[in-house]
Amino acid sequence: MQKIAVDMDGVLADVYSQFIKMHLKEFGETISPESVYGKTEGEAFVNCRKYIQAEGFFRNAPLIEGCRNVLEQINQAYELYLVSAALEFPWSLIQKIEWIKQHFPFIGWQQIVFCGSKQIIAADIMIDDHFKNLDHFPGKTILFTQPHNILKETGRHERVNSWLEIEKILL
């Protein structure tokens, strides 16, 4: 059975909608995803780091459309791990565990990985929205489109724009 490492933020958890909501609340300004194409999250949202540290930022993040059903099928067909480079934000760890329990009750604690660098991850397939995680990974790499990566050439990585596309590739 092939091992697959699936990222959380920007692949399962819709962190952009959290940033947009919190920026709107603070500044009264609606930032569209299109207006921040090619910008890092820090460039797109001036108080990005403050929002990440706000209570419930990760716990209340909505799901990216269509991920739940496809992830459940992947969990049947692959050895699935949810891998989040979350050690930079230690306060997020418990929120992320609760979030996984709430949305993906079929995921056991054996399948969760929190790391700093993903260069320590052994798997056959990695789904991620960051080049820094995919570029060092020797297996099959799937780049999940997010506003920060949408303008870049993908190189050897296969770009997907939705979980429907992941379903077609993997299932």
Add this chain to the structure above:
Amino acid sequence: MQKIAVDMDGVLADVYSQFIKMHLKEFGETISPESVYGKTEGEAFVNCRKYIQAEGFFRNAPLIEGCRNVLEQINQAYELYLVSAALEFPWSLIQKIEWIKQHFPFIGWQQIVFCGSKQIIAADIMIDDHFKNLDHFPGKTILFTQPHNILKETGRHERVNSWLEIEKILL
């Protein structure tokens, strides 16, 4: 530079001394390490799981003798990761981060990994006290002696009884 994955509990953190202290406090009985050779921690300490969940169990664990100096040298010579299968005990994660900061200030958050299963770990060398972690690892495996593993044949794993022996092998 070779990657090395070093376990925490039973390799860096002296959890047995915590178990012995808490058992003594609860039952007035001193359990020597020799008396629990070959037993799992759960078999050796009847309230093992209660002790693990006690406030400060991980935060206050003493260091295993000689590990700090050798780990600092390993951190210079290798790409070092501290890898703890801690997801079974989510409340331990913050304690473990604080413990690392206190005892190994040279370890960055990029070098910490919390997982459920270590089958997701990619490295060249793994130091661990549990066969379940070493047996699936394709690289060089070093078994750190602890009372629960002391009676077992090591097979392909290299047994070490101290950090002095690790220093001789790796540095």
